[in-house]
Amino acid sequence: MKITVFSAVFFCLALMTAQARAGEMGADEIASRASRVSYYQGADGRSEVTMVITDSQGRQRQRSMTILRKNVGEGGEQKYYVYFHKPADVKGMSYIVWKHAGNKDDDRWLYLPALDLVKRIASSDKRSSFAGSTFLYEDISGRSIELDTHELVKSGDGYYELKNTPRDAASVEFSYYTVTIDAANFVPRRAEYYDKEGKPYRIIEALEVGEIQGFATITKMKAVDLNSGGSTVAEFSNISYNVGLGEDIFTERYLRKPPIQWLKE
Numbered sequence: 001m002k003i004t005v006f007s008a009v010f011f012c013l014a015l016m017t018a019q020a021r022a023g024e025m026g027a028d029e030i031a032s033r034a035s036r037v038s039y040y041q042g043a044d045g046r047s048e049v050t051m052v053i054t055d056s057q058g059r060q061r062q063r064s065m066t067i068l069r070k071n072v073g074e075g076g077e078q079k080y081y082v083y084f085h086k087p088a089d090v091k092g093m094s095y096i097v098w099k100h101a102g103n104k105d106d107d108r109w110l111y112l113p114a115l116d117l118v119k120r121i122a123s124s125d126k127r128s129s130f131a132g133s134t135f136l137y138e139d140i141s142g143r144s145i146e147l148d149t150h151e152l153v154k155s156g157d158g159y160y161e162l163k164n165t166p167r168d169a170a171s172v173e174f175s176y177y178t179v180t181i182d183a184a185n186f187v188p189r190r191a192e193y194y195d196k197e198g199k200p201y202r203i204i205e206a207l208e209v210g211e212i213q214g215f216a217t218i219t220k221m222k223a224v225d226l227n228s229g230g231s232t233v234a235e236f237s238n239i240s241y242n243v244g245l246g247e248d249i250f251t252e253r254y255l256r257k258p259p260i261q262w263l264k265e
Contacts, residue, residue, distance in 0.1 A: 027150035033186040042241030044070040056229030076101035079250035111255035133232040185216035
């Protein structure tokens with residue numbers, strides 16, 4: 001009986017300590033750590049991605065691509081390169097992002113090989129569909145944490161839940177979104193977006209998480225549009241960090257002439 005009482009007291013003290021630590025860390029620090037885990041691990045990274053896009057009637061399409069990412073400087077600046085391998089109608093299409101720190105809009109360019117056209121993507125289009133999927137352009141490189149205010153609304157056994165509200169409400173289609181974050185490794189497990197009327201309309205969920213080169217990494221995720229009934233599952237393979245990418249490949253020249261040595265499947 002004494003062991004049971006002692007165990008109960010120890011458990012309560014441990015829980016109170018964990019809650020106190022979460023409170024001391026604060027919502028901004030939790031958001032910052034989750035962002036680093038999602039988008040900044042290693043000096044650079046490479047992965048191959050297969051997207052399966054399913055519409056409301058169950059019809060499916062696939063997209064196959066390679067994503068390259070490089071951190072630039074110390075302030076959160078990054079560059080991304082996405083090259084599409086399949087299907088034939090998107091083969092050779094490429095996409096570059098220059099991600100900026102703070103409230104500055106990211107720069108985005110899309111190359112359409114059928115037209116031999118480089119198209120600048122307006123900042124207002126970052127919340128539109130990426131390659132016909134239920135992921136958005138902004139999902140690929142991530143939303144800057146400076147664009148939102150963060151509130152720790154719940155913490156439990158091994159997780160934090162943040163409520164994130166846009167500082168510029170007119171610039172986005174949602175009123176706020178919540179993110180459930182694994183307290184052990186700060187991997188975001190589920191994000192739920194709410195429209196201007198406060199109804200959930202979009203969910204992104206990590207389906208599988210693994211450890212690659214010592215980094216906790218999402219290897220499979222799903223985005224669901226609750227209004228249209230469509231969904232997209234993205235599966236990541238051949239993931240590697242610190243591969244030694246040069247900064248020069250993230251330029252318009254390489255939209256038309258892709259860096260083949262980094263894109264082989």
